[in-house]
Amino acid sequence: MxxxxxxxxxxxxxxxxxxxxxxxxxxxxxxxxxxxxxxxxxxxxxxxxxxxxxxxxxxxxxxxxxxxxxxxxxxxSQSECDLRPKKPVIANFQVISIHSAQSPFYVKASLKSIQGCSLSKLKPPLAMISVSTAQKLMVGDEVSARIKLKPFRSVKNYNSFDRERHAFRQRLFYKGRTVSKIQIENQTGKPTSTEVYRNYISTITTGSQLQWLYYALLTGDKSKISQQNKQQLRELGISHLLAISGLHIGLVYAIGFYFSKYITRIMRIPVSQTRQINSWFMLIGFCFAATYVYLSGFAVSAVRALLMLGCLLFIYILNKNPLRWRTILYALTLVLIIDPFTLLNPGLYFSFIAVAIIFLVIRSSLGKNLGFYRRVIQLGLIQLALFIGLLPLSLFYFDGVSTIGLLVNLVAVPIISVIVLPFLVLYSFLSLLLDLPLLLYGLDFVLNYLYQSIMLVPKQWRWLEFAFVEFNTLVLIYSTLLLFLCYPYRAFAIIPVLIVTFDWLLSPKSTFQLDVFDVGHGLMVMLSKENKAVVYDLGPRYFGRYDYIQSVLLANINALKLEVIATIVSHQDNDHIGGLHSWNENGFGATLKYFHPHGVNARCEPKLLKIGNVSLTSFSMPGDNNNDQSCILRVKSGEYIVLLTGDISAEAEQQLITRLPDLQATVLVSPHHGSNTSSSQAFIEQVRPKLVIHSSAYQGQWQFPHPEVVKRYQDRDIAQLSTADSGHIRIKFYNDTFLVESAREHESYWFEQD
Incomplete structure (x- = not known):
């Protein structure tokens, strides 16, 4: 064989x-x-x-x-700790970074010890801790205090950014707050080298309009970049320029390499063997790059780029050609040996795929003198290849692509790499000796003019939303491309294509779908059939500015290519109507008119809406408070019935079953999130659902669903699910059955399972 x-x-x-x-x-x-x-x-x-x-x-x-x-x-892996929601524990931690510089301080900390818990000594876990104290906290301080600590947990929804996975990548396993006076056991009293460097860069760039840009380029710290600027950079397709990566590391290495070479010539040091002396120049350049990575705080992307550089130099010193495929392979292997969980970092894929694409474009011209014009054409081809090759990744991670990113990168990459970054490095060195702010202000004026000119392009022309690309599809796309590029195995490239095609053809199509989103203590539900959708409640809003409309609801609407034809708000409580402002801002205000012709402050009107064979009936009960006046929605398709009741109490439930004595449901979203004031025995016996869903927060203030309510459903052998435990719950209804899926089950890997 x-x-x-x-x-x-x-x-x-x-x-x-x-x-x-x-x-x-x-x-x-x-x-x-x-x-x-x-x-x-x-x-x-x-x-x-x-x-x-x-x-x-x-x-x-x-x-x-x-x-x-x-x-x-x-x-x-973390050992099981006795972290009860209301039971403080004594903990000792070291401050790594400070996110709020006034009391209560919000710090990222390395946990040294937790009462009743065994922690790793090699690499202690991290935690986000709110510290109430009048004392001044500094990075490096070791603190002891009583803390209400709990495992890091966030909402979990399909097609949405996974904060828990992001925290896991950082080994951020806990969050909590101090409940006693803190004791600083070892106060550093002086900032670290990284802090000194960052403060210096911040000082010498103060007063410039694009300070956030210069600060990020020189330090890798993006804390000065506003959310608006981050969004704009993403729409322009140049976010990658602000992450310390191969471009930055390569430039600093080149500065060190040519600086040492220049010093050698000035001092007229005799050189007998060019390759041997070049090895020393490379080592000096590598030390420059390593120092830059150290001052950047060992950013993940910077360390990854430094390892790739080290691998390339090592192969060159061994008298091998470093510009081969195996160099990329060796570098990736080295990165994974250090930490295989780096595979969870999106930057890893962007970095290595980008390097592979660049190599693929330039490999035929290695060692050739192309001339100026051919070199410019080659740079254009590289940008085009990067745009196409990284497109699937962009669709997977960002649900869209910059429509002008190709053109912007053709201009921005040379400007940043050839002009801006070398200037900033030189400026930061010269500023140690001279006060030269006018030099920076001149560059700043030109760059800011260019930036503002680009931002005149309408937003809808800068960014194009695409349907959600699944992880399996992403893997199959790159598997196909990889097989196609490997000449002996090119015929096998058809296999991934056939897998995707047959999977799409053989997958059964549901008659309609119910999505109960994980929004903590609140409710946000979507019913969809084909490409039409009806939204019931808009979830909570926190601190007057944050809700789940953009990050969860619209993300799913775009991913499923849905058109929202109607919106229902059950009642006026914040946990049900909190996202209304964002919903209106995104242009969906008109969808409220069908069920709320007199405005959302009035009770919903009794209406019947049909989407194919799915009928939606709305009505409400008379009551003395907002909860009992909640808009009730009954959804029927064939033999299946879904019942949404808002926050009605047992009294309103009694009125409901009196008014509709034959009321039953296949799926029930529990009244008032599973409160003990609702889900009465009479109501449960009348409705007799096969499945009840509690929309509630994990270890929330109200501790819903109430144990008595859970017991009442259990006594009648009714299946129960809670968004607190299951995350986003999705039910697909077919002609003869229905399928229940949950984000925590289907979107979690083995190391994330509860």
């Missing part, structure tokens, strides 16, 4: 080992304990058993599996 592949040129054994290792890490991280993991593992073992060239792949694959579990157990 080995002859089957004997006619193909075999790569180095190290390439096979690294390929297997990367595959093992990827498959284990994303699919461990699933059928996909066992299927792929069996395929690798089978291939290695029949084809000897696959034996190194199997060895690397096994090492990758082992390393992922090893890292998880040593650095990411």
């Amino acid at each position: 080995d002859r089957f592949l004997s006619h193909l040129k075999q790569p180095f054994t190290s390439v096979w080992l690294c390929s297997g290792f990367i595959l093992g890490c990827f498959i284990t991280l994303y699919t461990a304990n699933t059928a996909v993991f066992y299927l792929i593992s069996f395929a690798v073992i089978l291939a290695a058993a029949y084809f000897k060239p696959f034996l190194p792949i199997l060895s690397g694959f096994i090492c990758g599996i082992f390393l992922v579990f090893f890292h998880y157990l040593v650095f990411y």
Whole structure:
């Protein structure tokens, strides 16, 4: 059987080992304990058993599996701690960063010890802690206090940014607040080198209109960038320029390399062997880059770029050609050996795929003198290839793409890399000796003029929203491209395409869908059929500015390509109507008119709305308060009925079953989030749902659903789900059955399971 592949040129054994290792890490991280993991593992073992060239792949694959579990157990797995919501614990922590510089301080801290809990000594977990104190806190301070601490947890919805996964990547496992006077056991009294550097950069760039840009380019710290600026940079497709990456590391390395070379020439140091002395220049350049990474606070993207640079230099020093595919492979392997969970970081994929694309474009011209015009054309081709090659990633992570990003990058990348960044590095050195703010202000004036000119382009022309791209689809897209680029295996590129096609053709289509979103203590529901949707309640609003409309509701509407034809607000409580302002701002105010012709402050009108074979009937009960006047929505399709009751109490429930003695439901969203003032025995016996959903917060203030309510449903063998435990709950109704899905079950990997 080995002859089957004997006619193909075999790569180095190290390439096979690294390929297997990367595959093992990827498959284990994303699919461990699933059928996909066992299927792929069996395929690798089978291939290695029949084809000897696959034996190194199997060895690397096994090492990758082992390393992922090893890292998880040593650095990411946390022991069970007795962290009750109302029970403070004594904890000792060290301040890593301060996010609010006045009391109560909001700090990111490294936990040294927690009462009754065993923590990793090698790499202590992190926590976000609110510290109430009159004392001055500084980075590096070691603090002891009684803390109400709980595991880091956020809402979990389909098609939305996963804050829990983002926190996991940072090893941010807890959050809490101090409930006693703190004791600073070891006060540093002086800032760290990183803080001194950042304060210096902040000082020398003060007064410039684009200070946030210069500060981010030189330090990697994006804290000075406003949300508006972040959004604008994303729409322009140049957010990548502000992350310390290969562009920045390469430039600092070049400064160190040529600086040392220039000093050698000035001092007329005799050089006998060019390659040997170049190795020393490279080492000095690498030290410059490493110092830059250190001063940036070891940003993940900066460390990754430094490792790639180190790998490339090492291969060059070994008298090998570093500009080959295996260099990228070795660099990625090194990154994953240090921490395989780096695979969760989107920047890893953007970095390595971008480098691979650049290499693919320039490999035919390596060592050739192209001339100025051909080099400019090549730079244009690189930007075009990057735009196309990174498009699937952009759609997956950002649900859209910058329509002018290609043109903007053609101008912005040369300006930043050739003019702005070298100028800023030189300016920061000269400012140690001279006061030269006018130099910066001159550059600042020109750059700000260019930036404001670009921002004159209408927003709808800068960014194009796309439907949500699923993770499996993303993997299949890049698998297809990879196989297509590997000439001997090009025919196999059809396999991923066939998998996607058959999956789409064979997947059954639901008659209608119910989405109960995870919005903490509140309610936000969407009913959809084909491409039409009706929204029931808009969730809470916090601090007068934050809600879940943009991040959750609109994200799902765009992902599912839905048109909202009507909106219902059950009543006036903040946890149901809080998102109204954002809903109107996004142009959906007109959808309220059908059920609320007299405005949302009045009770909803009795209406019947039909979407195909799905009928929606609205009505309300007379009552003495807003809760009992909640708009009730009954959704019927064939034999299935969904009942949404807002916050009605037991009294209104009695009126409801008196008015509609034959009222029943397949699925019930529990009245008042599962409060003990609702879900009376008479109501439950009348409605007799097969499934009840409680929309409530995890360890919330009201502790819904109430244990008595849970028991009443349990006594009648009614299945129950809570958004607090399950996250976003999605129910798909078919002709003869219905399927229940939850975000915490389907969108969580093995290391995120409760």
